[in-house]
Amino acid sequence: MVIKTVADVTPAVLSELERIEDPRTREILLAFVRHLHESAREVKLTEAEFHRAIDYVNRLGQFTTEDHNEGMLMSGSLGFSALVCLLNNGNAGQTETTANLLGPFWRMQSPETENGGSIIRSPTPGDPLQATIRLIDHEGKPVAGASVDVWHSSSEGYYENQDPTQAEWNLRGKLISDGEGKIWFWTIKPQGYPIPVNGPVGDLVRVQKRHNMRPAHLHFMAYKPGYKTHISQVYSNDDPYLETDVQFGVTERLIGTYIRHENGPASNPEIEGHWYSLDFDLLMEAGEMTFPKPPITEQADGQRPQIERLKRL
Numbered sequence: 001m002v003i004k005t006v007a008d009v010t011p012a013v014l015s016e017l018e019r020i021e022d023p024r025t026r027e028i029l030l031a032f033v034r035h036l037h038e039s040a041r042e043v044k045l046t047e048a049e050f051h052r053a054i055d056y057v058n059r060l061g062q063f064t065t066e067d068h069n070e071g072m073l074m075s076g077s078l079g080f081s082a083l084v085c086l087l088n089n090g091n092a093g094q095t096e097t098t099a100n101l102l103g104p105f106w107r108m109q110s111p112e113t114e115n116g117g118s119i120i121r122s123p124t125p126g127d128p129l130q131a132t133i134r135l136i137d138h139e140g141k142p143v144a145g146a147s148v149d150v151w152h153s154s155s156e157g158y159y160e161n162q163d164p165t166q167a168e169w170n171l172r173g174k175l176i177s178d179g180e181g182k183i184w185f186w187t188i189k190p191q192g193y194p195i196p197v198n199g200p201v202g203d204l205v206r207v208q209k210r211h212n213m214r215p216a217h218l219h220f221m222a223y224k225p226g227y228k229t230h231i232s233q234v235y236s237n238d239d240p241y242l243e244t245d246v247q248f249g250v251t252e253r254l255i256g257t258y259i260r261h262e263n264g265p266a267s268n269p270e271i272e273g274h275w276y277s278l279d280f281d282l283l284m285e286a287g288e289m290t291f292p293k294p295p296i297t298e299q300a301d302g303q304r305p306q307i308e309r310l311k312r313l
């Protein structure tokens with residue numbers, strides 16, 4: 001249609017979108033355009049602001065490479081990833097869930113690790129941690145025989161793929177749940193880390209005077225045929241950034257209680273002095289076992305990235 005006034009623009013676009021055959025694609029694009037146009041009307045977007053917005057979207061793409069996904073980082077920084085996760089888990093947002101964001105550091109084919117073993121594969125400073133994770137279904141029954149990928153950052157805040165001082169696959173493993181639905185392993189207590197702020201996500205975080213830290217967490221991905229692949233993160237209860245996670249990942253249900261013990265455990269004579277334990281239940285739902293596209297495939301070359309740390313002002 002030929003547009004006569006400003007009031008005609010949105011209906012003109014919506015009527016063309018109605019031509020889309022696939023009903024779901026049509027529904028999504030109709031809603032997107034309605035809200036996009038409405039947001040411009042609401043704030044009376046100027047032409048200069050419009051050009052800045054276009055430049056911003058373009059920069060999201062320009063900053064994205066094989067081992068860095070600026071679009072995903074932006075989605076997290078706007079809480080959109082957290083929203084989509086919670087809309088799609090816990091019986092579509094109706095019940096408690098332990099699902100959480102995948103994050104950018106999952107690698108496929110983590111080394112198989114026996115229960116009770118260690119995922120420390122090169123000397124790694126930090127407080128020893130024994131994590132015991134129990135997989136249960138919606139009736140509270142154990143999920144035995146599930147595979148569980150675990151991965152986390154070092155006590156210096158780096159994943160092995162970012163850090164040439166760590167052995168390949170350090171702080172990563174794949175365990176199988178026993179008859180009680182449990183996996184347990186030794187590692188070190190993780191630390192929080194900053195997200196990169198050298199691109200458009202950094203502009204967004206700075207303009208809000210936010211810090212760019214994620215609180216310390218362990219990552220999990222549990223899978224078994226008949227269950228929806230369960231992606232989770234368990235956060236440290238003593239972390240200072242729980243309330244202000246730059247990616248809005250922390251849910252109350254996912255704050256784990258890390259208990260400090262003063263004397264080395266009888267079960268592990270290699271550990272002298274203090275150590276931590278974590279016991280945590282993850283809730284698996286019935287559904288399809290699928291795998292996300294691994295965000296990274298290998299160790300990066302070169303030096304540890306020097307990521308600026310912003311303060312919350």
Ligand SMILES: [Fe+2]
Pocket residue numbers: 103105153217219
């Ligand atoms: Fe992480």
